Amino acid sequence: MDKILIFIFIFFFFNVSANSNKHVHNSYDLLLALTNSKNGESIILESGVYVGNFVINKSINFISNGNVVLTSGGVGNILTIESSNVNVKGILFYNSGKDMSVSDSCIFINGSNVNIINNFFSECGFSLWSNESTCNYFFNNIFIGGFDDILSDRGNTLHLYRNINSVIADNFIINGRDGVYITNSNEVSINRNIFTNVRFGIHYMFSNKCNVVSNIVCDSMIGIAVMYSKYVDLINNFAYSNVTHGLFFRDVLYSRILRNKSLYNKDGVLFGDSYFNDVINNDIIKNNVGMKVYSGSDDNLVYDNNFISNNLQVQFLDNRKIVWNSNSIGNFWSNYVGWDLNFDGIGDKKFYVTNISDWILSSYPILKIMFNSPALVLLQKIENQFPSFRKFSIIDNYPLMRPIIW
Template identity: 30%
Template structure:
C-alpha cells in the first residue's frame, strides 16, 4: 500500500527512493526530527503524506502525476517544505490541514487541479519564493482571515498574474490576490458558478483587484515575483 510508512519515531532520513502505483509514496505518522529528500513519486494516489509530525524537512522531492495530493500536511507543525517539484497532480499539488508554523519555500506547483488548498486554521504558515504555474485554481481558501504570502519583501510567482516591474527589481509593482471573496462564495455554493460571467461578479472582482485592502479575508501576495521558480532536481529523476 505505502512505499515507506514510518510511525511513532524520530531521526529518520529517507532519500533517493522511487515509488510508482502505490497508495502513498512516503507516509509519516507521529514522526519528528526527520528528513524526506530526493525522492520520486510517480502515479501514486498521494506522494508525501506528513501527518501528526513536527520538525520534518521535505526537500528536493518530485511528485508527478499523483492523483490526490502531491504533498499533504495534516496536523504537522514547525516543518520545512523546500525546493520540491509537484506537477500534474489531478487534485491538489499541496494540501495543508490544521498545520502551523511551517515554511514552504522554493517549491514549484504546476499543472494541478488546485495549487494549494489550506483549511482548518492553517493560516500561520510562511509561503514565499514558490512558483504557481498553470494550475486550474491557484489557491483554495474559504476562510475570512487575511493572509499575506510574502517574507522579507519576496513573495511567489503566479503564472496568471499580469504584473509589471517598472524598476526592474524582480518584484511586481502591485500586490496580487490569487483568491477573492467570490471564491469563498463559489466553494460554499458551487451552483453560483453559473454567474461567473455576470457583470456584477466582474465588478466585484475588479474592485478587489484595484482596492485589495477594502475587502478583507483571503490570500494576498504583497511582493509577487516576476520570474518563475524552477527547483533543480538530478537528471535521473526526470525519467518517467
C-alpha cells in the first residue's frame, strides 16, 4: 500500500511539474497561454517575434528560450502586468506606442513583487512604468531610449509613481528623457546603474527615505537631481561631463551626500533651499563652478570635502554668513593660501571661501576680463585689511592643508 501511495505521489508531482511550463512559438500561442495561465506557471517563449498588446494577469514566470522579440508595432503598451509576483526575463521589447499623454510603455506595471531581469528595451515611449506598486525589482537590463530632438517628446526610461521599497540596480540606460524618474515614492533604491545622454540621469520628486548608491551619470543635461524630498542617501556616485549640474538639490532635508565625485560639469553641485543635510567626503573637481549655493541653504554640515581646480570654487547667492566645517575639521581648497605652523594638517587662518571679487564676477560675468586686474586685486587687499568691508561669505574655520583620500 505504501509503495502505491509513493508511486501516485511521484506521478502526480512530475505530471504537475511538466504541465507548469507552457512553451509558445507565435503570437497566437502566447495570447492563448496568457488567457489560460494559472498562478505559479511559467510561459516559455521560443525564438521569434511576437506582435500584440499582451497582458499578464496571473502570478507567472514569463521567460525567453532563445532570441525573443515582443513588439506592439508602435501601438499602445507591449506588455501590461496587472498582477503581483511576476518574473520577466531575457526578452527584447521593441517599438511600443509613443503617446506620452496615455503613458505608452514597453512594460506597464500595476502589480507588486514584479521582477524585470536581463531584458533589452528599444524604441519605447516609456520603457518601463511602475504604477502604485510595492517591492518591484529591476535588474541588469539595457535601455535605449528615444532619439527625438525635443527632449520633452521622449518618455522617461524608468518611471516610478507611488512606489514603495523597490530596487533599480545594475542597468545601462542611454538616451530618452530622464533615466529614472521617481515621484511620490518611499524607500526606492537606485544602485550601480550607468546613465548617459539623458536629460536627468536620476530625478527624485517628493520621495523620501531613498538610496542612490554607486551610479555613474555622464554626458547628460543634469547628473542626479533630488527635489522636494527628505532622508535621501546619495553615496559614492560619479557625475561627470554633464552640461549643467553634476548633483542638484532643491528643497532637500535631512539627507546624506557622502563620497560622491562631481567632475567636469558646468556646476559640480547646486544647493537651493536645502537644510540639515550632511555633505561629507565628496570630490568636487574641475567644474566651471564647484558648488553653487542659493539662499536658504544654511544649517548644513559641510566638511572633509575636496574642492580642487574649479574655475570658481563656490558661487554664493545669499546675504548671510555660513560656516562650512565640523567642530575641528574643514574642507580642502586648492586655492587656499595659508600655513600650518603646528603641523596638524589644518590651516592656521580661516578661509573666506567667497570674497568680494567672486561676488562681483558671479553678479556681473562680463567683468571676468578684469579677473587679474589691479582694481580687483586692490579690492581683495582692502577686504583683507578691513573685515567690515567684506561681503557675506562662506567661511571655513579649519581649512585642510592636504586633500582627503578615502
